Amino acid sequence: MWWLNRTNRRCTRRASLLWAVLLCTQLILHSLQVVCAQNFIVENLSPNHAKPYLEAAERNRNDIAVFWTGKPLRGNWFKPCHMKIRVGKSGNGGTTSFRFNGGQVYGWRMTVQGTKQQLLESIIPHEVNHTVMASLCRRKLPRWLDEGSAIVFESRSEHQQQRELARQLVDGEGNVFQLFDHVGNYPDNMQHVVAMYSTGFTFVEWMLERGGREKLYTFIKDTFPPSRKFQRYYGMAVSEARRDWRRWSASRPTDCRRAGCYLHGSHRVLKPIASGKAVLSVFVASRCLPCQAFKADYGRNRAFRKRLHDKYNVVFIDVNQQPVLAAR
Numbered sequence: 543m544w545w546l547n548r549t550n551r552r553c554t555r556r557a558s559l560l561w562a563v564l565l566c567t568q569l570i571l572h573s574l575q576v577v578c579a580q581n582f583i584v585e586n587l588s589p590n591h592a593k594p595y596l597e598a599a600e601r602n603r604n605d606i607a608v609f610w611t612g613k614p615l616r617g618n619w620f621k622p623c624h625m626k627i628r629v630g631k632s633g634n635g636g637t638t639s640f641r642f643n644g645g646q647v648y649g650w651r652m653t654v655q656g657t658k659q660q661l662l663e664s665i666i667p668h669e670v671n672h673t674v675m676a677s678l679c680r681r682k683l684p685r686w687l688d689e690g691s692a693i694v695f696e697s698r699s700e701h702q703q704q705r706e707l708a709r710q711l712v713d714g715e716g717n718v719f720q721l722f723d724h725v726g727n728y729p730d731n732m733q734h735v736v737a738m739y740s741t742g743f744t745f746v747e748w749m750l751e752r753g754g755r756e757k758l759y760t761f762i763k764d765t766f767p768p769s770r771k772f773q774r775y776y777g778m779a780v781s782e783a784r785r786d787w788r789r790w791s792a793s794r795p796t797d798c799r800r801a802g803c804y805l806h807g808s809h810r811v812l813k814p815i816a817s818g819k820a821v822l823s824v825f826v827a828s829r830c831l832p833c834q835a836f837k838a839d840y841g842r843n844r845a846f847r848k849r850l851h852d853k854y855n856v857v858f859i860d861v862n863q864q865p866v867l868a869a870r
Contacts, residue, residue, distance in 0.1 A: 582652075583622045587629075595627055598662050602670040606695060607678070610759045615677055623650030623673060627661065634660045636669040640676050647676045667695035679763055682725045686718045687762060690742030694750075698798040698806050705796040707740035712788055717741040719784050723767040748787045750804045752776055752841070754851050777826065777837050777858030786841060822854035 577584045577592040582599040584592035607615045623638075634656030641649040650673060654665045671692040675683060682688075693704055711717060715734050718741040729735050749758050753776060761768075761775045772780050798806040826833035837858070839846055850856050 578622065580618050581622050582625055584625045584627060586626055591629075592627070594658070595625070595661060595666060598666050599623075599625065599670055602667045602695070603674060606667070606671050606674045609695075610674070610678065610755065615674065619650065619677075620648065621650070623652055626651075626653045628653075628655035629658055629661065630655070631657055634665060636665045638669045638672045640673065642676075642681060645680050647680055664696035664700050668692040671695050675762070681765070683762065684721070684723060684725055684768055685728060686721050686724075686738050686742030687746070687768065689739050690718070690744075690746035691758075691762070693739065693743040694746060694805055698803070701743075701798050701801075701803060701806065702796045704740045704743045705791075705794070705801070707736065708744040708791060709796075711737040711740055712791065718745045719780070722780065723769050744791050745787055747804060748783075748790055749776070751790070751802075751844075752847070753856070755804075757856070774858060777824065777840060777856075822850065822856045824856060824858045826858055 577587065577589050577596065579596040579600050581603055582596050584596060587595070604614045607613065632655070636652065636654035638652045639649070640647050640651070652669050652673075654661055654669060656665050669692070671694075672688065675688065675691065693700065714737050715731070717737050721729070721738055729738060746758070749761070753761075757775060761771065764771050764775075769780055772778075772783065776783060778786070795801045801807065824833075824836065826837060828834075840850075840856075
């Protein structure tokens with residue numbers, strides 16, 4: 543019987559070892575568990591910790607698409623966006639990557655870090671706007687336009703900080719007009735990156751003020767470089783827009799309430815854009831004095847612009863610079 547007892551002891555030891563291995567495996571899997579929502583996956587947090595960030599990402603994906611287009615994105619992504627979240631005070635910011643190929647966009651990955659408040663109010667909305675724009679436009683956008691439109695969805699405090707920075711950097715290296723058509727990498731100099739973000743944001747605000755969401759979104763979707771399409775959408779040359787933006791930015795309060803912030807001011811609710819409005823095509827020419835007077839009134843008179851935008855989508859067509867379009 544001694545051999546039977548010895549066999550039983552061996553089986554007991556093996557069973558104990560097996561249970562220990564299984565327990566360790568469960569602990570490892572628990573620490574590395576992936577928490578999923580419809581379009582986002584958090585790789586490094588427990589379900590309870592991941593929940594508010596997943597909910598924020600899904601909510602912003604819907605609301606931001608509605609802000610730009612009047613409707614949510616069509617369906618879910620084929621594969622969710624993988625999110626890595628670091629919560630703490632050691633730094634704040636985020637990066638989002640994806641790939642374009644044959645008119646498709648895929649390979650979503652997002653890394654964000656900051657305090658819980660920063661993540662929910664600014665960083666996740668900012669990064670989600672990149673994914674929404676990529677889904678809608680299916681191509682790389684000029685850096686200032688991509689980042690400037692993403693900052694629109696950040697918090698009041700971030701908006702105020704960016705406006706204050708833009709005033710200091712309006713004529714500095716790396717400002718929006720030095721990178722107007724640039725689609726490639728970010729500037730090597732960090733000061734230039736800061737200038738691109740802040741001046742890009744305030745110029746996007748200026749574009750929203752001058753033409754509203756629908757016009758800005760159509761401008762972004764248009765595949766021509768910004769310098770080649772600006773006159774058509776905003777009725778002025780880029781150099782004229784720069785002067786107008788500088789005056790507007792210099793005299794404007796930096797806090798959202800007094801600045802009439804598009805998101806946090808009088809437009810604070812993310813409502814769908816107006817649809818079904820008629821297109822008002824305004825034909826202008828350099829030698830047409832009434833045309834120039836109309837452009838001046840349109841640029842300076844906020845109440846006049848608002849009355850037009852309430853009823854029409856206003857598109858300026860320069861008969862000298864756009865003869866083919868003008869002849870249609």
